[in-house]
Amino acid sequence: MQTFRVEGRLLRILFYAIISGMLFGLFFALMSLGLNLLFGVMRMVNLAHGDFVMVGAFIAYVAYTHGILSPWLGLALVIVILGGLGFVLYFPIGPRLTGSYDPEMLSLILFFGVSQILEALAVMVFGNNPVAVGYHVLTVKPVNLLGQAYQPSWILAAGVSVIVILAVYGYLYHTRLGYATRAIMGDREESESTGINVHRVSAIVFALGLVTAGLAGVLSPLVIGSIYPTMGLGLTITAFAVVIIGSLGNPLGSILGGLIYGISLMLMETYLSTWSTMVPYVLLLLILLLRPTGLLGKGVRRA
Amino acid sequence: MRPTQPVLQVKNLSARYGVMQVLWDVTLEIGSGERVVLLGSNGAGKTTLLKTLCGLVPAMHGTILLQQQPVDALRVDQRIRRGLAFVSELGMIPTLTVEENLVLGGYYLSNAIRHTRIAEMYQKFPDLWRQRRWAAGSLSGGQRKMLAVAKALIARPTLIIMDEPSSGLSPLLVQELIAILRQLDDGSTAFFIAEQNIKFLDLATRAYVLEGGRLRFTGTVAELHADNTLRTAYFGLR
Ligand SMILES: Nc1ncnc2c1ncn2[C@@H]1O[C@H](COP(=O)(O)OP(=O)(O)O)[C@@H](O)[C@H]1O
Ligand SMILES: [Mg+2]
Numbered sequence: 001m002q003t004f005r006v007e008g009r010l011l012r013i014l015f016y017a018i019i020s021g022m023l024f025g026l027f028f029a030l031m032s033l034g035l036n037l038l039f040g041v042m043r044m045v046n047l048a049h050g051d052f053v054m055v056g057a058f059i060a061y062v063a064y065t066h067g068i069l070s071p072w073l074g075l076a077l078v079i080v081i082l083g084g085l086g087f088v089l090y091f092p093i094g095p096r097l098t099g100s101y102d103p104e105m106l107s108l109i110l111f112f113g114v115s116q117i118l119e120a121l122a123v124m125v126f127g128n129n130p131v132a133v134g135y136h137v138l139t140v141k142p143v144n145l146l147g148q149a150y151q152p153s154w155i156l157a158a159g160v161s162v163i164v165i166l167a168v169y170g171y172l173y174h175t176r177l178g179y180a181t182r183a184i185m186g187d188r189e190e191s192e193s194t195g196i197n198v199h200r201v202s203a204i205v206f207a208l209g210l211v212t213a214g215l216a217g218v219l220s221p222l223v224i225g226s227i228y229p230t231m232g233l234g235l236t237i238t239a240f241a242v243v244i245i246g247s248l249g250n251p252l253g254s255i256l257g258g259l260i261y262g263i264s265l266m267l268m269e270t271y272l273s274t275w276s277t278m279v280p281y282v283l284l285l286l287i288l289l290l291r292p293t294g295l296l297g298k299g300v301r302r303a
Numbered sequence: 304m305r306p307t308q309p310v311l312q313v314k315n316l317s318a319r320y321g322v323m324q325v326l327w328d329v330t331l332e333i334g335s336g337e338r339v340v341l342l343g344s345n346g347a348g349k350t351t352l353l354k355t356l357c358g359l360v361p362a363m364h365g366t367i368l369l370q371q372q373p374v375d376a377l378r379v380d381q382r383i384r385r386g387l388a389f390v391s392e393l394g395m396i397p398t399l400t401v402e403e404n405l406v407l408g409g410y411y412l413s414n415a416i417r418h419t420r421i422a423e424m425y426q427k428f429p430d431l432w433r434q435r436r437w438a439a440g441s442l443s444g445g446q447r448k449m450l451a452v453a454k455a456l457i458a459r460p461t462l463i464i465m466d467e468p469s470s471g472l473s474p475l476l477v478q479e480l481i482a483i484l485r486q487l488d489d490g491s492t493a494f495f496i497a498e499q500n501i502k503f504l505d506l507a508t509r510a511y512v513l514e515g516g517r518l519r520f521t522g523t524v525a526e527l528h529a530d531n532t533l534r535t536a537y538f539g540l541r
Contacts, residue, residue: 176410179403186398192359193391194407194454195383 016148017266023150023158025262026255027223030161031216032239033168033254034209040185040249041205042098044107048115050235052082052210055118056217057227058126061133069136071218075160078214086207094202098188115232122229130228133221153222164215165255168208172251181205185249241280245287247294256295308335309368310386310462310493311356316365318355324363325351326516333462336490338506340524341497342537343513349497350392352513353464357389358382370461384411388460392470394451397440401431401450404439408454417457424453445476452483462493469500481506501537512537 031053038044046052059081060074068074093110097103137156142149172178180201183191192198221227242261246253264283268276287294311333318326325348333339343349354360356367358379367374374382383389388408395404405424409417425432428449434442439450448468455463468484469477477500484494484506496503504510510527512520520533527533 176406179399179406180410182403183396183399183407186396187393189359190391190393190396192379193357193389194396195380195389195410196407197378197380 012147013270014267015146016150017270018263019145019148020150020154021263021266022259023154023262024223024266025259026158026161026165027154027216027219027258028238028242028261029255029258030164030212030219031235032242032258033165033251034212035236035239036243036246036249036251036254037168037205037212038209039243040251041181042094042107042202043103044094044097044206045104045111046209047108047111047236048118048232049111049209049213049239050232050237051115051118051122052213052232053217053220053235053239054122054227054229054232056082056214057133057220057231058122058217058229059214060218060221061126061131061227064133064135069134071135071156071160071222074218075215078218079211082210082214083207086210087203090203090206091199094206095199098202115236119229119232126229128229130226132226135221137222157219157222160215160219164212168212168251171208177201177204238280241284244294245283247296250294250296253294253296260295309333310335310337310370311495312366312368312371313356314366316352316355316367317363318351318360319363320351320360324516326355326363328365329513329518331511331518331521333493333495335461336493338488338494338508339496340503340507340510341495341513342499342501342504342510342520342527343497344499347513348516349513350466351516353389353466353495353497356464357387359389383458383460386458386461388455388458388463390451390455390463390465390468392466394447394468395439395454397438399439400436401439401442402435404450404454405431405435405457408457410458412458420457420459424457428453444471444473445479448472448476448480449483452480452487456487456492460492462495465494465496467497467499469498469503477502 032049034052035046035049038046038049056074056078059077060071063073063077097107097110100106135153137153140152143152143155144150170178172182180191180196181204183194183196184198184201188198220231238261242257243254244257245260246255246257261280261283265276265279268279309332311331313329313331316326316329317324329352341349341352351360355362358374358377362375369382369385369387372385374385377385396407399407402421405421406417409420412420425435430446431450431453434446439447442450451468455465468480472480481502494506496506504524504527507524509523510520511518512527512533520527520530
């Protein structure tokens with residue numbers, strides 16, 4: 001009788017770790033999606049990816065300090081601001097990078113600079129200390145499911161993430177522009193031969209990459225707590241881990257990578273919490289050793 | 304025999320990769336609805352010439368008129384919107400499905416027109432209909448060429464430029480492809496086909512021969528057959 005009850009409790013905790021890991025993982029899938037899109041379409045290694053997440057978070061913070069207690073305004077602002085910025089920013093840098101001898105290495109260096117600039121600007125405007133974005137949903141009572149309590153904020157973040165991810169998939173697999181985008185991922189030169197305006201499509205994808213990062217930033221107070229100008233670096237590393245687990249250059253891989261990351265993290269937090277910060281690095285190492293192309297990889301990295 | 308209304312006029316076109324020039328002063332003309340073959344051995348510069356016409360390789364100097372309009376300053380996609388279609392050796396995007404490739408072929412058409420045109424192509428090429436949801440890269444060599452041709456036809460271009468359509472095809476499939484291309488002859492689309500395979504001359508009225516980046520011969524297919532040195536070079540192998 002006694003062992004039965006213990007096992008039941010363990011199972012419930014396992015169930016909790018998996019469900020919350022999935023909620024968490026969906027957020028990280030969104031957080032890393034843009035990194036994957038940029039690499040897939042432009043062979044850009046965006047070292048500033050996490051900093052665009054940070055920018056999104058501070059856009060939400062500004063909205064919050066103006067008394068907006070829900071994330072919706074932040075989400076809308078990010079779409080306008082980072083979308084516009086991305087589209088405009090592409091043209092001075094994108095064609096030069098993709099036309100260069102080694103776009104991956106060059107973009108790495110360039111975006112390292114962008115990362116430093118964004119961080120410095122954020123420190124100048126918002127100071128060095130972490131700030132909280134007190135969305136109303138953070139104060140809502142946990143939701144009960146099979147005897148375990150789940151944070152409504154996580155459910156909201158996961159829900160918005162799912163919607164955005166589905167929208168990106170709708171774009172990629174059900175629109176003409178999405179076909180063009182996937183064509184460029186598959187074969188850039190052939191896409192040009194076909195008559196696709198490669199730079200226009202790339203600019204749109206660049207904007208989309210920044211927007212998805214920024215949206216994750218707006219949601220980040222719901223999932224990872226307070227925000228600060230130097231939060232970007234850690235997020236960039238996590239995003240790289242997620243993207244490489246799934247496979248670099250394949251946006252589907254981000255979802256798989258996000259879920260695997262989220263669930264592993266929650267299992268570690270549940271059973272071995274002191275080790276949990278190592279999860280992204282351990283997963284990254286395991287994947288690189290066992291399956292360097294990622295779980296869904298088909299040798300994308302050969303390029 | 305000179306084409307009455309040229310769809311393509313090229314004057315003194317030269318091109319290079321970096322510092323290496325591979326095309327010298329190419330001058331040619333294609334009439335509307337005309338079928339012209341560009342013969343040349345490996346490395347002669349055929350692909351480079353075609354890519355320069357499309358804007359995939361920048362021209363060093365020279366002029367290109369498409370339907371009497373200069374297109375030198377236009378991007379590839381702009382030239383394609385002006386009635387050009389380019390069928391590269393690959394001819395399609397392997398990672399997209401057959402249908403998605405056809406959509407790309409009619410990228411700049413309205414949704415309704417694209418829809419009807421794709422349906423027409425499925426009627427013409429029932430294999431493509433059966434495999435419309437397959438990745439183009441999983442098709443057989445012959446089916447890939449059909450897809451490439453169908454994709455190029457969707458926008459009803461005035462000029463289709465094809466790069467070595469016979470590459471990767473068995474002799475039997477080459478015959479089949481030639482038969483298909485002959486059937487498509489409705490006089491409204493001009494074809495400019497770069498080939499090493501002289502069987503394609505059966506399709507054409509005129510030919511150019513490219514050697515070492517320069518035009519070596521310009522004339523009718525009959526004149527080409529009559530040229531002694533070229534005959535040994537190209538037809539000796541027959
Ligand atoms: N991307 C390139 N960079 C440098 N040289 C090239 C490139 N493509 C082709 N060449 C060179 O240009 C010449 C012509 O090549 P190409 O146009 O492909 O000939 P063909 O299609 O007739 O076989 C060859 O000497 C080839 O080595
Ligand atoms: Mg060639």
